[in-house]
Amino acid sequence: MRSKRNRMAGKGKNKRKGSNSSTGRDYSYDKAYQKSDKQKKNRAARNKARKEAIRKGKVKLGDRSKDVDHTKSLKSGGSKSTKNTRVVSSSKNRAKK
DSSP states (O other), X not given: OOOXXXXXXXXXXXXXXXXXXXXXXXXXXXXXXXXXXXXXXXXXHHXXXXXXXXXXXXSOTTOTTEEEEESSOTTTTOOSSGGGEEEEEHHHHHHOO
């Protein structure tokens, strides 16, 4: 007997190129956006800030309940320096708009 996953594969799902088969969301735009030079630089800055916080002992490696937050966001002209970062809970940081 085939598994339920195999029997249900492709039934009623979005079959467009680049779409997620389980949710039907088209990720092709997201992938192209994340490949842009600007987003690569932003991602590198976020990763650098997290590594620095781990090195200083503010966050533990693998602890995803805490985020390293830029006090003044990079989008609003904040700097990438460690003086502009703080550690907050992930729910608080992601609720910020």
